[in-house]
Amino acid sequence: MPENTNAIIEVRSLCKRVKDATGELTILENIELDVIAGTSVAIVGASGSGKSTLLGLLAGLDNATSGSVRLLGRELSTLSEDERARLRNGSIGFVFQSFQLMPHLTALENVRLPLELQGGIEAHEATTRAQALLEQVGLSKRTQHYPKLLSGGEQQRVALARAFVTRPAILFADEPTGSLDAATGRAVIDLMFELNAAQGATLILVTHDTELAHRCSRTVTIEAGRVLGRSPPGA
Template identity: 75%
Template sequence: MQKKTGLVIEVQGLCKKVDDATGSLTILDGINLAIEAGSRVALVGASGSGKSTLLGLLAGLDHASAGSVRLLGHDLAQLDEDARATLRRGAVGFVFQSFQLMPHLTALENVMLPLELQGEITAPEAARRARTLLEQVGLGPRTAHYPKLLSGGEQQRVALARAFVTRPAVLFADEPTGSLDAATGHAVIELMFEMNRASGATLVLVTHDAELARRCDRTLTIEAGRLVV
């Protein structure tokens, strides 16, 4: 696979503040960073440091109080909610700690869903691609199972298949092994890195796991809302 080049994420002066009972609380303050295409970046820091908030801002899931985020060349502040959603559907994948599978859909249907939302391919082709990925993550015999009938590790593997089925340019992962035991988490991480290498996607990963962070190309540490250089 030809190595992708250029910047996929550019952040300047990013700030996030929220109002609470005591006044204004600063969650992120003056974040500047750039992430190259095809790289693997770990965001680390103590609980409450702002790393998950930063991930949400990078993905266009939240609005900044100040500063700018450019994702795949798009200034997110200049896009309305529909345009942000369209950008995410076409070029972004997500893996969350809580899996976030649709409980009323089978494993196959959960993986097909992002393709159906794109509306660019036929249902049979979406099913074929989803089934291929479920086989790749070792769940070929479980395609008709609903999430409640799957273990936590199996649910996260479904979530991985769902994240990669659209062939995203960027994958955001927020504590993807946080709900799993050590052995299952290790297997899921190995699978995620394998799929990421095969796809060439840029990976931005929030984690508390120092060993996992060391496997990334870069580690960015957030302390009290600031990026530590």
């Protein structure tokens, strides 16, 4: 299949297998997928279908058994772990169901951390950008609070601010509302789409939430490790 020059992610013949007590277990089989820059893609499917595994492979957090993932023009299988980390740190943001905030850091410090890891940004600018994002997500009065003093919705808003502070080309989100009640989840999702629209990032998320999936420009359904049906990359 020829390369799609408009794609920010290109996946070809992607397979993931792992060893278990009975032999070899196939998690993903022959995945073909293009993601166009600036679009939003929901990956949906039943529990155990391989959604989160696919997300991890797309982001270079895991290694495929075979096939290829081309992320931002780089073939991931040719990169070392350090090279993948640098690619993620410079161009990718993450939002997880479990928030994954650093418990010993304040909200402001958590949001500022990716900029510090990225390097090349003065401390004052990093703090200013982090404060601006926290204000955008409605937490300007909670900047000095530690995660344990924040509600689940507040923690996820800090996680959103942290994900967007580096102005990533791609945002990966794995069940971003899974730990939140319905009302809080809707508020967080509204914020995520507002921030995404403002920055123009490509959004790729795993979700069981059909309402959330419908807000994306495209839905990819995974069933038993395979993409169910084919839809145009930008649909």
